[in-house]
Amino acid sequence: MAGIVAASALLLALGALQVVSSALLRDYARPYALPALLPADMDDRLFGESGARAPTSGLRLLLARQALADHNYALAELRLRNVPPGRDRDQLTGLLEEARGDHADAIHDYLLAGDSNGLEREEARVTASGDTRGAVLLQREIVARLKKDRTQPDALAEAWWRLGLAEQLDGYMHYPISSRRPWQIRAMKAYENAVALAPLSERYLVAAGSQELNLNDAATAQRYFERARDVDPTSAQAWVGLAQVALRRGDRAAARRYLARAERIDPASPALHRMEAKLHG
Secondary structure: HHHHHHHHHHHHHHHHHHHHHHHHHHHHHOOHHHHHHHOHHHHHHHOOOOOOOOOOHHHHHHHHHHHOOOOOOHHHHHHHHOOOOOHHHHHHHOOOOOOOOOOHHHHHHHHHOOOOOHHHHHHHHHHHHOOHHHHHHHHHHHHHHHOOOOOHHHHHHHHHHHHHHHHHHHOOOOHHHHHHHHHHHHHHHHHHHHHOOOOHHHHHHHHHHHHHHHOOOOHHHHHHHHHHHHHHOOOOHHHHHHHHHHOOOOOOHHHHHHHHHHHOOOOHHHHHHHEEEEEEE
């Protein structure tokens, strides 16, 4: 008897999931398909406006997501109250707060949820606002969170790379140029960490090589650019980097050869054109 009751409950839950899924897909269904024929308030009738009668936490989360997708933020907040605490709830709460413009709260909940995508959106927003220092601080928080999660090494490598970019951009805000070295060193360390985690990433290797040039270490820069070229021989950036090193050493002939290779790969590369201007200027 207990088995029959359990099976019946499972079937009821699965049936409810099918109905509510159809209801939530109503707006995307073809005319006369089942989802399109369901009443607009079907989910409310089944589970109540707040979703409290939904038999599973997954259904409650789904109902809250649908309210957020409909830009009904008050309803999304109401339904979130019936979602059990956890990463899914924190992530969806962060999305709601981001949509409302409550960015400080969104960052807090994205950190709790471990939502790297949400955090990167917030970091990009802070950078775009001109608050380069705030972007650095936020990116450091992202790195710190990901360091505690050993399941996302690729995300951590990306976060280190983005921290390097943020440190560089923040450094550009300081004058005279000679005062930027502390930012350059921190950016270099971030790029080194990215390369250590993803040694076959052409993008991270090029960033590290470019930063070594900023630190006037042409020999180490060349090794990074050579590694980037070996990883991806079609990387115009790697060839341009090698041209930069050659020109820094006074070997203009080698610089021209490297630029010729870069031009065959990507003739529209802005880095290529900047380097050509230096070479012929």
